[in-house]
Amino acid sequence: MAGQTLYDKLWQDHLVKSREDGTALIYIDRHLIHEVTSPQAFEGLRLAGRGLWRKDSLVATPDHNVPSERAERAGGVAGIRDEVSRIQVQTLDENCNDFEVVQFGINEPGQGIVHVIGPETGATLPGMTVVCGDSHTSTHGALGALAHGIGTSEVEHVMATQCLIQKKMKNMLVRVDGELGPGVTAKDVVLAIIGKIGTAGGTGYAIEFGGSAIRNMSMEGRMTICNMAIEAGARAGMVAVDQVTLDYVNGKPYAPKGEQWERAVENWSRLHSDADAVFDAVVELAAEEIEPQVSWGTSPEMVASVNARVPDPAAEADQTRRTGIERALEYMGLSAGQAIGDIRLDRVFIGSCTNSRIEDLRAAAAVAKGRRKADSVKQVLVVPGSQSVKAQAEQEGLHEIFTAAGFEWREPSCSMCLAMNADKLGAGEHCASTSNRNFEGRQGYGGRTHLVSPAMAAAAAVAGHFVDVREFVAAGETA
Amino acid sequence: MKAFTQHQGLVAPMDRANVDTDLIIPKQFLKSIKRTGFGPNLFDELRYLDEGAPGQDCSQRPLNPDFPLNQERYRGASVLLARKNFGCGSSREHAPWALDDYGFRAIIAPSFADIFFNNCFKNGLLPIVLDEDTVAQLFEEMYAQEGYALTIDLEQQQVVKPDGTTIPFEVDSFRKHCLLNGLDDIGLTLEDADAISAYEAKRREQAPWLFDAVK
Numbered sequence: 001m002a003g004q005t006l007y008d009k010l011w012q013d014h015l016v017k018s019r020e021d022g023t024a025l026i027y028i029d030r031h032l033i034h035e036v037t038s039p040q041a042f043e044g045l046r047l048a049g050r051g052l053w054r055k056d057s058l059v060a061t062p063d064h065n066v067p068s069e070r071a072e073r074a075g076g077v078a079g080i081r082d083e084v085s086r087i088q089v090q091t092l093d094e095n096c097n098d099f100e101v102v103q104f105g106i107n108e109p110g111q112g113i114v115h116v117i118g119p120e121t122g123a124t125l126p127g128m129t130v131v132c133g134d135s136h137t138s139t140h141g142a143l144g145a146l147a148h149g150i151g152t153s154e155v156e157h158v159m160a161t162q163c164l165i166q167k168k169m170k171n172m173l174v175r176v177d178g179e180l181g182p183g184v185t186a187k188d189v190v191l192a193i194i195g196k197i198g199t200a201g202g203t204g205y206a207i208e209f210g211g212s213a214i215r216n217m218s219m220e221g222r223m224t225i226c227n228m229a230i231e232a233g234a235r236a237g238m239v240a241v242d243q244v245t246l247d248y249v250n251g252k253p254y255a256p257k258g259e260q261w262e263r264a265v266e267n268w269s270r271l272h273s274d275a276d277a278v279f280d281a282v283v284e285l286a287a288e289e290i291e292p293q294v295s296w297g298t299s300p301e302m303v304a305s306v307n308a309r310v311p312d313p314a315a316e317a318d319q320t321r322r323t324g325i326e327r328a329l330e331y332m333g334l335s336a337g338q339a340i341g342d343i344r345l346d347r348v349f350i351g352s353c354t355n356s357r358i359e360d361l362r363a364a365a366a367v368a369k370g371r372r373k374a375d376s377v378k379q380v381l382v383v384p385g386s387q388s389v390k391a392q393a394e395q396e397g398l399h400e401i402f403t404a405a406g407f408e409w410r411e412p413s414c415s416m417c418l419a420m421n422a423d424k425l426g427a428g429e430h431c432a433s434t435s436n437r438n439f440e441g442r443q444g445y446g447g448r449t450h451l452v453s454p455a456m457a458a459a460a461a462v463a464g465h466f467v468d469v470r471e472f473v474a475a476g477e478t479a
Numbered sequence: 480m481k482a483f484t485q486h487q488g489l490v491a492p493m494d495r496a497n498v499d500t501d502l503i504i505p506k507q508f509l510k511s512i513k514r515t516g517f518g519p520n521l522f523d524e525l526r527y528l529d530e531g532a533p534g535q536d537c538s539q540r541p542l543n544p545d546f547p548l549n550q551e552r553y554r555g556a557s558v559l560l561a562r563k564n565f566g567c568g569s570s571r572e573h574a575p576w577a578l579d580d581y582g583f584r585a586i587i588a589p590s591f592a593d594i595f596f597n598n599c600f601k602n603g604l605l606p607i608v609l610d611e612d613t614v615a616q617l618f619e620e621m622y623a624q625e626g627y628a629l630t631i632d633l634e635q636q637q638v639v640k641p642d643g644t645t646i647p648f649e650v651d652s653f654r655k656h657c658l659l660n661g662l663d664d665i666g667l668t669l670e671d672a673d674a675i676s677a678y679e680a681k682r683r684e685q686a687p688w689l690f691d692a693v694k
Contacts, residue, residue: 016678017671021653025671027678029689037571039512050665054679056691065510084510084533091512102693123693127686135570135594149570149594152514153601161668163675167651199497200564203593233567235593256688264688299497320496320562327495418506427530439501439568445530 003274005171006240007206010146010271014129016163025163029128030140032114033060033101033155035092036420037133041156042095052099053162059123060096060103062089063113064420068383068410072422077106085421112386112412115139115353119223120388122252126241126268131158136353136436138229141238142222144245144271146206148235170204170280172234173273175211178287183470185363186221187355187434187453189213189285190228191293195303197283202234205281208273209239213287219248220357227354228436231300240272294340294466295438295451297328302438304340306456306468312336331440332448333428341466343450346429348373348380348461349443350407350454352417355434356385358392360454364434365398367458367473373406374464380407381423383415407461419444432460481603482661486584487630488557490621492547493522498561499568500595504577508533517573518580522548548581552625560617561588565606566595575602585631587638589614600654603661605633607648633659 004012016025033041038060045051052058065085067073072081077093080086089106096103104110110117115136118124124140130147131137133155140147154164174193194201207229214222222239229237239245246265249255256264273279291305302325304310313325313336329336334343350356350364361384373380382402384390390412393399399409416423417435419442425431427446434457438449452460459469508520510533519537524530526548528541542549548556559578565588566574575598578586584604589611591599599606609617620640621627630639633655637645657664668675683690 017674019653021656022651023653025668025675027675027682036509040514040572043512043514048663048665053675056693059693082510088510088512121693125689128689133570133572135568137570151570151572151575151594151598151601153572153598157665157668160665161672161675162679163668163671165653165664165668199567200590200592203564203590230568230594233564233592254692256692260688264686267686299499324496418501420506420509437499437501437568439499441505441524442501445505445524 002278003276005273005277005279006144006208006238006271007146007169007171008277010127010129011168013127014146023165023167026129026166027163028131028158029057030124030130031058031158032118032130032132032137033058034064034114034134035062035088036064037152038095038155039088039091040152041159042099044156045159050160052159055100057162058101060092060101061111061114061117062092062106064414064418065089066106066413067421068381068413068415068423070411073107073411082422109387112388113353113356113414115227116356116385116389119143119219120252120386122249122255125249125255126245126271131164135230136227138235138237139223139227139353141226141229141236142219143249144238144241144268146236146238149230169206169236172202172205172207172281172283173279174207174209174283176209176213176285176287177211178213180213180287180290181470183455183473184290184292185453185455186217186224188290188293190225191295191300191303191451192285192290194228194232194300195293196285197232199231199299199301200233202229202232205234206236206238207232207234209237214239215242218359219244220359223357224354228300231436241268292453292456292469294456296332296334296340297325298331298438298440299328300436300438300451302328303451306340306466308340310334310336310338310340343430344376344465345432345460346378347425347431348377348457349416349431349433349435350457351381351383351385351415352435353385354436355454356383356389358389360434361389361393361398364454364458365401367455367469368405368407368462369401371405371462373461376464377461380461381410381416382407383410384412386412416443418442432457432466480601480661480663483584483603483605483633483658485630485632485634486557487628488584489553489555489626489628490558490560491553491556492618492621493559493561494618496562497564497567500566500571500574501568503566503574504571505531507531509571509573514576515580517577518582521577521581522546557582557584558629558631559583559586560614560621561586562614563589563611565591567592570594572598572601575599575604579604587614587617600658603658605631605658607631607638609646609648613646
C-alpha cells in the first residue's frame with residue numbers, strides 16, 4: 001500500500017464517520033469567527049433553539065469592518081462612524097457574550113486579522129482542523145494543519161455539531177526546489193505558482209507546498225504561501241511540520257507546555273507526507289527562475305515578472321482567455337505590451353492576512369528606510385496584522401521609518417484589502433497592494449489593484465511606479 | 480431549506496470566465512446581519528452605472544443597459560448560464576443568497592469554485608456542471624432564441640432543452656437527497672451525536688492540548 005500524504009493523515013485523524021454515500025463527518029478542532037460571516041449563523045442557532053457544541057473551540061475577533069485610522073479607532077466599537085459596520089461589530093460582541101465565546105475585542109491586545117492572530121497566539125496548532133467563514137483560512141495550513149474557509153451555513157453547522165460534512169479532496173503537491181534570489185519573497189513564489197496553474201488549477205485539491213525553497217522559508221513566509229492557495233482554487237494549502245514549525249509554535253500563549261508539549265511534538269512528528277505517498281497532481285517550479293511578481297489584471301493568475309510587459313490579447317489563441325485579457329486591460333486602464341515598470345501608482349497598501357506580519361513590515365521598512373514616498377503617490381497605508389505585530393513593530397522602531405517616509409502607520413484591521421472600512425481606492429486609481437485579490441472593485445469601486453510583495457510595494461511607493469526591488473535597493477535610489 | 484425537485488425557467492447569460500464573489504455581491508453589502516435582501520445588489524457593479532451603498536433604494540439608480548439582466552428578454556430569468564470557475568474568490572455565502580434572492584434557482588457552468596459550489600447546496604440553489612462544449616452550445620441557442628427556457632429535473636438528473644432533448648448531469652447523492660427533500664443538514668448530523676461524542680472523548684485523551692486551551 002502506498003504511503004499517505006499529509007492531507008490523508010490529517011483527514012484520517014479527524015474522521016468521525018464515513019457514510020455510504022461517499023461523504024464523511026470530519027471533526028473540527030478550531031473554529032475562528034469574525035463579524036462578517038457569523039451573525040447569520042448565530043441567528044440560525046437561535047431560531048432552531050440550538051447551542052454551541054463546544055464553546056472552547058471558538059475564538060472570535062472583529063477585523064473586516066474595524067477602522068484603521070487611529071482617532072476613529074480610539075473610540076472603540078461605539079466610535080465606528082459607519083453605522084452598518086458598527087452594528088455588525090456590535091452584533092459580534094453581543095453574540096460572543098450570549099454564547100460565551102472568547103473574543104479579542106476591537107482594541108484588546110489579542111485583536112487582529114483572524115488569520116494573523118490564530119498562529120501568533122497558538123490558537124491554531126499543527127495537526128488541527130481549522131475552519132473559519134473566510135476563504136483565507138488556508139493560511140493556518142502553514143502549521144501542518146488542515147485549514148479551509150467555509151460558508152455561513154457551515155459556520156452554523158460547525159457551531160452546532162463540531163463537524164463538517166465533507167468529501168475528500170484530491171492531493172496536489174506543489175514543489176519549489178532551489179534557492180530564491182535576493183529580494184524574491186514568499187509572495188512572489190505564490191504569485192508565480194498561481195500564474196502557472198491558474199485560479200482554478202487547484203480546484204478540488206488540497207495543495208501541499210514542499211521542496212527546498214519552502215523548507216528554507218520562515219513560518220510567516222509559509223503562511224503567505226498557504227494564504228493564497230485559495231487564489232489557485234484550492235480551499236486548503238499546507239506545509240509539513242518540521243523544526244521551523246516547532247520552533248515557531250513553542251512558547252506561544254495557547255500552545256501546549258511542559259509534558260504536554262513533549263507529547264504534542266511526538267504526535268506532530270508524523271505530520272508530513274510519506275516518502276512513497278502518491279499525489280494526484282504534481283507541479284514543479286525552480287526557485288531560481290522566480291522573479292519579483294506584479295499582477296497586471298483582474299484575476300491573481302494575471303501576473304508577470306516586474307521586468308516583463310503587459311500581455312497582448314491578440315497573441316492569445318483561446319477565445320475565452322482572450323476576451324478575459326481584453327476586459328482586464330480595459331478595466332485596469334493598461335495597454336497591451338506596456339512595460340510593467342511604466343505603471344504609475346496612486347496609492348500603496350501594505351497589510352492584509354497575506355502580508356501584514358512582522359517580517360513583512362521589516363521587509364517594507366528596509367526599503368523605506370531613509371527614503372520618501374513619491375509626491376505623485378497620494379497615500380501609503382501600512383496596516384499591521386494584529387495588535388501584537390503592531391507592538392513588535394513599534395518596539396523595533398519600524399513605525400518611525402514608515403512615518404519618516406511619508407507612509408501612514410495604522411491600526412490592525414483588514415483595511416484596504418477589501419475596503420469594508422473607510423480605506424479604499426477611488427475609481428481609476430492604481431494601487432500596489434500586498435493583499436491577495438485584484439478583482440474588479442475589490443479595493444474600492446473602480447479601483448485598480450496590483451498584487452506585489454511588501455518590499456516591492458515599498459519600492460513602488462518611493463519610485464511612484466513599479467521598480468525591480470533588487471536593482472532599486474542595490475542602486476540606493478531615492479525619490 | 481427550500482426543496483428543489485424540478486424547475487423550468489428562463490435562461491440568462493453571465494458570459495465571462497472566473498466570475499468572482501466580489502463581482503456577484505460587492506463587499507459593502509456584506510455588512511448586513513441578515514440572510515435576505517441581497518437580490519437588488521446582485522452583480523451590483525455590472526448592473527448599475529453608479530456605486531451602490533447598503534440600504535439604498537435601487538429602483539432609482541441608473542441601470543447599465545448593456546448588462547443582460549437589465550434587458551427585457553431576460554426579465555424573470557431563474558437559470559443562470561455561466562462560464563468556467565464561476566464563484567471563485569471569497570467564501571461569502573452572501574453570493575448564493577444574492578442569486579437566490581434575485582430569483583435564480585440553478586446555475587449552469589463548466590466549473591465552479593469549491594466553496595461557492597458547496598454554499599449553493601445549503602440554500603436550495605442548484606449548481607450544474609456541464610462540459611465546456613455543451614455550455615458553449617447552450618449559450619449559442621440561448622442567444623439565438625428569445626425566451627429560451629430550460630427544465631431542470633433533479634430527480635432524473637437531467638436538463639431538458641426546449642426541443643425536448645436531454646442533457647444528463649452529475650450530483651452527489653447526499654446533496655441530491657438534501658435538496659430534493661429540503662433537509663436541514665445540521666439535524667441530520669446531530670443524528671450522529673453519539674459518534675461525535677465518542678470521537679471527541681478519544682481525541683481528548685490523545686491530544687488534550689486541543690481542549691480548553693483558550694479561555
